[in-house]
Amino acid sequence: MAENIRMMQWTFCAVFSLLVQADCHSMFACEPISLRMCRDLPYNMTFMPNLLNHYDQQSAALAMEPFHPIVNLECSRDLQPFLCAMYAPICTEYGRITLPCRKLCQRAYLECHKLMEMFGVTWPEEMECVKFPDCDEGYPRLADSVSDSDPTEEAPVAVQRDYGFWCPRELKINPELGYSFLGVTDCSPPCPNMYFRREELSFARYFIGVISIVCLSATLFTFLTFLIDVKRFRYPERPIIFYAVCYMMVSLVFFIGFLLEDTVACNRSEPSIYKASTVTQGSHNKACTMLFMVLYFFTMAGSVWWVILTITWFLAAVPKWGSEAIEKKALLFHASAWGIPGTLTIILLAMNKIEGDNISGVCFVGLYNVDTLRYFVLAPLCLYVVVGVSLLLAGIISLNRVRIEIPLEKENQDKLVKFMIRIGVFSVLYLVPLLIVIGCYFYEQAFRTIWETTWIQERCREYHIPCPYQVTQVSHPDLILFLMKYLMALVVGIPSVFWVGSKKTCFEWASFFHGRKKKEMRPFHPSSLCQRSILFEFMEGE
Template sequence: ISLAFGGRMVGLLGVLVSMLASCVAIHMEGAGSHSMFTCEAITIRMCQGLTYNSTFMPNLLNHYDQQTAALAMEPFHPMVNLQCSADLRPFLCALYAPVCTEYGRVTLPCRRLCQRARRDCYKLMDIFGVSWPEEMECNRFPDCDDPYPRPVDLLSTSLSTEESPMSVQRDYGFWCPRELKVEPELGYSFLGVRDCSPPCPNMFFRRDELLFARYFIGVVSIVCLSATLFTFLTFLIDVARFRYPERPIIFYAVCYMMVSLVYFLGFLLDDRVACNAASPGRFRAATITQGSHNKACTLLFMALYFFTMAGSVWWVVLTITWFLAAVPKWGSEAIEKKALLFHVAAWGVPGTLTITLMAMNKVEGDGISGVCFVGLYDLHALWWFLLAPLCVNVLVGVVLLLAGIAALNRVRMEIPLEKENQDKLVKFMIRIGVFSVLYLAPLLTVIGCYLYEQSSRPVWETTWVTEHCRDYHIPCPFQVLQSSRPDLTLFLLKYLMLLVVGIPSVFWVGSKKTCFEWASFFHGHRRKE
């Protein structure tokens, strides 16, 4: 509050006396304009639409411009918006933006107007942690005729003298604490309130829990990065070995190699990208980064979301190629002719979704992993841009996979094959089945975690507001029917499965042939040396 009112101000009485003296002198001289002040149109939003539209600066509290006066009035915005008293807004404006007549006469707020505004609103001010400033003590104002009629007390039946923030008989909804407010041009929102952002690094977990989670994600990302990088390098050693229908596994591995790399970068960067730095001098705490104004956060989001979606699409492409090889009996050359279409779908769809999310400003910092992603706080974005595409890909891929396996099994049962060929077909079916299980089990677990998080997050957020409303000096929720906090294990499982889903590519390339190729590669490299 001391910041909002510009620190320790000069006594109001002395200011009023000097201003009245100036105005009396001006009036006696018959001047048509102020010698010290100039009338100007009111630009303070709270004071627009009153019975007057011009004011002067400095005002009665010695604010030298309307921007400073508006900043000083900011703590009273919740009380005015909640209409605790119809006298509060006229009183504040009479003080912060006093009427300025063409002859320079100053109209002071009356004592009774001040007393009624303070009496009606002091309980609600206590909820928001706002105290009545010394400069606004009612006995400092003249005892004059009240120009305003006695209003109806909108909250007199709702608040009693003994009530605390927890016992208010009215739900005021979520009010953004001043510590979490951000500049309007950023377009942030938190719990449905604009120009507000969640606290960082995370609103639900302690520092020691977040530290453990950060190292856990870092270790798992290194394991996944090593596995997918090994798959990709194996492909580079012998490109001709991986032809269609199994070629999509390589692109699938590349996608999850990039995903694990982004999470590893998040581990290294700590909170520097996912969080906005605190501004102690302006009562602002560290908040979650949102939107595309942070370039590093945007780059991490683009890479993580694009390659996550692309990896999922490449698995669908893999099931399509298996289906084409099993049902219509397409050969490798025939499938490879459709490679351009596969690439357009696998890179084009994720690219379109990524650009759409950036245009909609749906980028959000992840205080747990240190990266930026989508759907961490915006549940609508979580459903439409993450869960829905993943569910569609899983459904399409499973249907094609089952159809291909059924066709291969029918070939094995109906067409007599040599024992060697039949054994190869059985091994191929087993590899397809094991690879698919190793991919689908983690992915379905991730989808399950997201669904549980989506359904539970409103309760978690209400619990968080209930536990921190007194600390932030905001209204507490009324009649909390259910209280629950998230378990860190759920989030650790989600990140584990997000990264483990890329490891099955090692299963496909893991064979004696791969060992021989690597041995030949290192042997040939030594011979060259």
């Protein structure tokens, strides 16, 4: 009750003092100024509640927070003393309330209002200049803060520029974590995703979850078919099995991300570390690090195994290497397929470039850092495609030459044509989704800056940060683009089913479930001219 009476007394007194410039603060005691912005003024004592009805200096400091960047940019020498006159008014031993002069208010407002618009900061109604006395004596200010500028002058030219991205206090992160966002350190993107609404994210998560289940089923079936009869899949088709294993792990990670939602990809709000829910970065989150390692490693390894598959086809088609000769290079193939992705993964871990993907729930790279996307995702994938397609075309041309120039029986001709068709279809089923993924990445990195600028422009006033200056292009990302990227990134693993999908596979699974011993296949003997060719060894088992 006493506190309510005190509040009513102060409200009445403050309004009365503003209207008639009366002295009525004698009922309150002075206290030292603790506000960071007002510690270097000629006076060091204030009183609370202040002229804006803040009952303690903590609430006054919180209300002054949006003005800090504007004061730091020094748009006006009068802004700081005027703000302090309102939020931390001088307290004399006689309890006299001293109001700032109207000219001080006008100079501060006119010189800084455009910059305030850029930061999304509004001038409080209680601070309208008409409410202050028209006096010649200014409020106590810094020694060099006197300004002789005409209150009718326009804002200085310095505010007519782009101040870049300023990290909002809600997105600031503990400096020990080493986060960065839009080139600003100790900052992280918001969760949920900064571009999409919650209902869109929910739809995307379930969409990715369903596709990951389909891909996981297809690749797992391929791998289990291989385990039933390991000797059936020899080189040059053995890389298909390892390719399927890689995408089985990729789809498993996406499925785990679907189950986890954004619990790993996002940092929950913790007052001591995170002021708001933000995107996980770096390797401090062990679960996020593990998801990243598995996803990135097997994504790159899957592409390398496809390149190795084209190499084995090339060796079988052009120099006519046999299965045994190709298998002697298996150690080199494994060293390349696992070593290259492993090296890239270690480099990214050392660079601390892991980022949470709050759309899919996993962790990857290049989601917010364009340079990382270019050098560690786009560049390797493009290199794999160029090498693989070149070898594939050379192998197909050689196979076609064999079909035309070497006389074969009608049965062998049909089998060779069938083999060529299978190679072509499998390659298209892999290449088309991969090229779409690469296209999505190129489109994303090309428009990323525009999307970020648009986001800043739309949220600058809410976050009290500088708004972009003279935005020429505004654009929002399309959810379809991201859904297509995730779809194609998972679909590339499904073509492995195409390769094992045959009558022989059905017979093997039937024998496995019925416990019957698989019958030995009658060997096929091609003509003496091509007896040692792996093409016929490969065709006869299908």
